[in-house]
Amino acid sequence: MMKRLVYLFLMVLMTACSSIDCPVNNTVATLYQIRNSDGTELKLTDTMTISTVRADENKVVLYNGRDSIILNKGIGISKFTLPISYSHPEDVLLFQFDNNDTDLHVTDTVWIKKNDYPHFESVDCNTAFFHTLTDVKYTCHHIDSLVINNPSVTYDYQTVHFYLYPKSGN
Secondary structure, X not given: OHHHHHHHHHHHXXXXXXXXXXXXXXXXXXEEXXXXXXXXXXXXXXXXXXXXXXXXXXXXXXOOOOOOEEEEEEXXXXXXXXXXXXXXXEEEEEEEEEEOOOOEEEXXXXXXXXXXXXXXXXXXXXXXXXXXXXXXXXXXXXXXXXXXXXXXXXXXXXOOOEEEEEOOOO
């Protein structure tokens, strides 16, 4: 009888364990690469700060105690990662470029349209949202072009989603 209880306990214990491990890298974000007009990777010489427009208020939230800066004073970078919203059909970003040598202070607005869909791996893991990028629009003060390279945004942190081409001479 005791031997049966031990076997039963072991069976219950083994079936209660999950064989699915939650992913270690569970951040869903977009990767941007800065490029020259010839397609080679470019290090940014201007200081770049990127802010977001809060979708719940539909306005820019800067300098009022609520931090909306998602990349602060990036300089000498050729790649950067930005978060993406979980459940809004469009993200609005403000790319501010500053050059202290020439007193250049320019802001471009970027609109990214996307489809969001939940990603579920196991009851033991948090639900994540993956995205499919569908369109990008932007102003052209400092940005020459911004193109979608890979529209699928998942846990893959090495895939470049956007190529950013600054205007030449910047």
